[in-house]
Amino acid sequence: MRPFQYTKAETAQAALQAQATQTSYLGGGTNLVDLMKEDVARPERLIDVSSLQYDQVSSNENGGLSLGAMMSNAETANHVDIRKKYPLLSMAMLSAATPQIRNMATNGGNLLQRTRCPYFFETSMPCNKREPGSGCGARNGMNALHAIFGYSDSCIATHPSDMCVALAAIGAQVEVIGENGKSRKIDFSDFHRLPGDQPEKDTVLEAGELITAIHLDAPVFADNYYYLKIRERSSYAFALISVAAGFQLNGGTITKAGLAMGGVAHKPWKLREAEKFLKGKAPKLEHFEQAAEIEMAEAKPFKDNEYKVEMGKKAIVRALTQAYERTA
Template sequence: MKPFAYVRATSLQEAVTAYARHPRSRYLGGGTNLVDLMKHGVETPATLIDITRLPLNDIEQLPGGGLRIGATVPNSDLAAHPLVRTRYPALSQALLAGASGQLRNAATTGGNLLQRTRCPYFQDLSKPCNKREPGTGCGARDGVHRDLAVLGHSEHCVATHPSDMAVALAALDATVELYGDEEGPRSIAATDFHRLPGTHPEQDTVIRPGELITAVVLPPPAPDAVSLYRKARDRASYAFALASVAAVLELEDGHVRHVALAFGGLAHRPWRATTAEQLLTGARPTDEAVREAVDAELSRARPLRDNAFKVPLARNLARDALTTLVRAADVGPTAAPRP
């Protein structure tokens, strides 16, 4: 690991000012991803700005019934919070499906959103990777890509975003709050926070240089809404998703009043399934309607040589999640579906 300077920030303004004053800075929260990348030589910051002492570790119930989650709230605390478990079960389930208990104790809300891909070409300095070093090429396209993208990828990058939490936040219509030295505070929808690779795969998100995530805000859930998160992986624990799905559903008189569906493990960002949502909204959620909606969404997939299995895997996950939620909504929101 290369030498670096260390700054402990005591306020938001101090943190963003330090970032502006120190070239090649990085914010340090739990460090569960950043420190690993520094050990591999993928990240080589000149200065680490410690934000763990900032007042960003509270979970606050908002007057309208929503929830504001500070950026340094540990993943384990967020997953176990009573309001998250009862009102936003998809989020709790997604967090518990990620990493190990020890890592969840250290990993933070903001850091989870900002974690980098686990594509082996990104993490190996001897391999070409446009995300790590723009212009060197994407070794994964014709190399080892079994775990990589089938949706939204480009010739420049086929990496997937690793977060489980981010997929649930996309389905729950969360908002990410940011603070920058020049811009001040601003908010952006979680569905717009992560980017598709296009010609600039090195840009994972729309966050501006020096901006700091301060919180994630969840809107109040509808009284009769049900949600869940499901994940398929190579082993039962401590593995990233081959495919995952977060779903939210509200029914009214046997018809879909609201549905939100997001896929993980399939793209460079959490994939909000807007085509499927549009087809299901207002319809009766029969098995046939669910099947047609999910198939229409996944018809956009462009699998590579070795990852075509992800398409039927995601299809089956989504169909099962939605039909499970339909049954739960018919019974009532207190009948929480199993993850």
């Protein structure tokens, strides 16, 4: 690990004023410190923001709840109001990593996780995300774990977060504060970027901006929900494919659906066409299968990850089925 300066910020303003080139905010450090050890991330200065007072769950103007960015994933997932009103989010967060990591990782940091692409972590290999212009080793290399949607010639990496897949399904906004002290809210669907020709940029955050809260939309999927995570082992493994599924029923008809996938794109992948198809339909297996076929028809796999297409179809159907069986 390279040498760096460390500053512990007591206020948000102090953290913002300390921001400069080659500076990173430090929350729980469960991803950033690993990247520093591997010489992938090379900040010259860390600003510790873990003690800032963004550590509560509160009601918001949308009729939902707001999550402090400095709350741990464990505190958030186990909060009584989250478990009651947003069980899909709780279920997704509790599927991530290990209890020890969830106790350390923060909500804001979870949104900023970097990809687990092995070419990104291996500094001897080309990676446009780590070193822009060096090439993408995965395109013609080992790409069994990589994207089947939304990738570009520059990058085929996937986003690793479970929490973010659930947030994409239920709807949220991310609040950030900038160097000028002004805050802004970003719709969650716009927060993460597709790679395009700048895969080094994971989000739309501007230089120095600090995440302060995640605002959840009013709860609608508290009864019919399921988070399915398919992985190679049951602990400390990232999803090959995951599906966050929730829907609202009225008189045996789906009036609203929220669906997103993980492990398939550079960002949490919102299943908009499947959501549209399911609205007004009965929660039947045939409709779930049709929704899966519609969504996965646009997949463009590589030589090693063709399995994700069929796996994705079955995962969507299974997640929707499990969501329905909660109240069937």
